[in-house]
Amino acid sequence: MYKLNTLAATVLATLATSLAAPAMAAADLKIALIAGKTGILETYAKETETGFMMGLEYLTGGKMEINGRKLKVIVKDDQSKPDLGRTLLAEAYGDDKADIAVGTTSSGSAIAMLPVALEYKKILIIEPAVADAITGDKWNRYIFRTARSSMQDALAAASTLKAGSVAFLAQDYAFGKDAVKAGKEALAATGSKAQVIHEEYAAQNTTDFTAPAQRIFDALKNKPEPRLLQIVWAGPNPMNKLADMKPERYGIILSPGGNILPVMKTWKNFAGTQGTIFYYHGFPKNKMNDWLVAEHSKRYKAPPDMFTAGGFAAASAVVTALTKANSGDTEKLITAMEGMEFDTPKGKMSFRKEDHQALQSMYHFKIKKDQKNEWDLLELVREIPASELPLPVRNKR
Structure with a gap:
């Protein structure tokens, strides 16, 4: 009887101890955020990081x-250098x-990083790099954008x-050449009758635009109107310098x-000038954007910018995917993400199954007077x- 009582007591004590012990905490979900935080694109990178962290905060309450x-977010600075980006990933x-x-x-x-995702068989969400090759001929199944x-x-x-003459x-470098190639294809895809007259490429660090501008003016000046000079530029924008050369004397419209807000606020002299943009804080009307605008304005004394919204959208894709897959397992994530809809400050986006490109709205704007x-x-x-943007599938799946 004594031995039985002793055994029973031991079992009960062990059971009580196991019930009282806290369950082992689940391992952290680790997210690497790689951005060019130093170099010519550092402003974009810092906005992306701010938006990404605010997005995680909002979406997880x-x-x-x-x-x-x-x-756990691990932030790394690739200085916009391909070799370093590859190493850090x-x-x-x-x-x-x-x-x-x-x-x-x-x-x-970003293009240099794509094969690394394939090698490690891990998801890489591209934000904010735009080159078409990323979801085109350089794509692999681990890449979402x-x-x-x-x-x-x-x-x-x-x-x-709809018509007229265009110069670029x-x-x-990759961004500029990719954008011009896309621009020419897009005119054909949308049924525009506008003709591309000239392409001009300048070094990223160009400060004197006299010679390239004159070549553009000479090419456009006698061509059918409207005569449009399309500026595709990352970093400090040359629009003011081009305007100083008075393109209007040739009937040329810039x-x-x-662009980012600090650049666009230098365009006040160009009221009525039109363009397109992927985000401006005053355009989307939804609860998520309302929170982002209010909270960002409170914290940073300025509204969120284009790349802030982009970082937030990437955070939404991450949270939605990890929640839906209930796992950090790559294959479960791919299954969850293909065709996945997720909310962003711009409204809903969805990853197209064929190439994992996020389909999204864009905005036609006019500079305010x-x-x-x-x-x-x-x-x-x-x-x-998005339904009006006939985006071709370019990858070989």
Whole structure:
């Protein structure tokens, strides 16, 4: 009897101890964010990081966890250098054991990173790099992109131009060349009768635009109207310098793509000038954007910018995918993400199953004449829905 009582007591004590002991905490979900935080694109990168962290905060209700697992964000600066981007992504997947990665700012660096995702068989969400090759001939099944592509930019711009003559001024590297190629294809895809007359490429660090501008003016000046100079430029925008050379004497209209707020607020002298943009804080009307605008304005004394919204969209894709898959397992994530819809400050986006490109709306804008404050810059002409942007599938799946 004594032995039985002793055995029973031991079993009960062991059971009580096991019930009282806390369950082992689930492993953290690790997310690597790679961005060009130093170099010519550092402003874009810093906005992306701010938007990404605010997105995680909003979407997790401030808890920074998903299904009981803590989120750990590992931020790395690739300085917009392809070799460094490749090395840092391998480090993130290998040494840091990241479940998923997001990046990067430069298209050249992003393209260099694509084979690393394939090698490690891990998800890479591209934000904000835009080169079409990312979801085209350089794509692999581990690549998803929340950023808009060069072709989406081009289709939006082309949808506003029905006839006339066009010249392009772009930077002489992957982003610029990709954008001009897309621009020419987009005019044909949207049925525009506008003719591309000239392409001009200048170094990223160009400060004197006299010679390239004169070549553009000479090429355009006697061509059918409207005569449009489409500016495709990352970083400090040359629009003011081009305007100083008085293109209007040749009947040439400057057409800027959307840019970051500090650049666009220097365009106040160009009221009525039109262009297209993928995000402007005053355009989308939804709860998520309302929170982002209010909270960002409170914290940073300025509204969120284009790349802030992009970072937020990437965070939404991450949270939606990890929640839906209930796992950091790559195959489960791919299954969850193909065709997945997710909310962003722009409204809903969805990953196209064929190439994992996020389909999204764009915006046709006009520079405001009467600006109430330093950030009240653009007037919405029209939201261009994704259904009106005939984005081709370019990858070989």
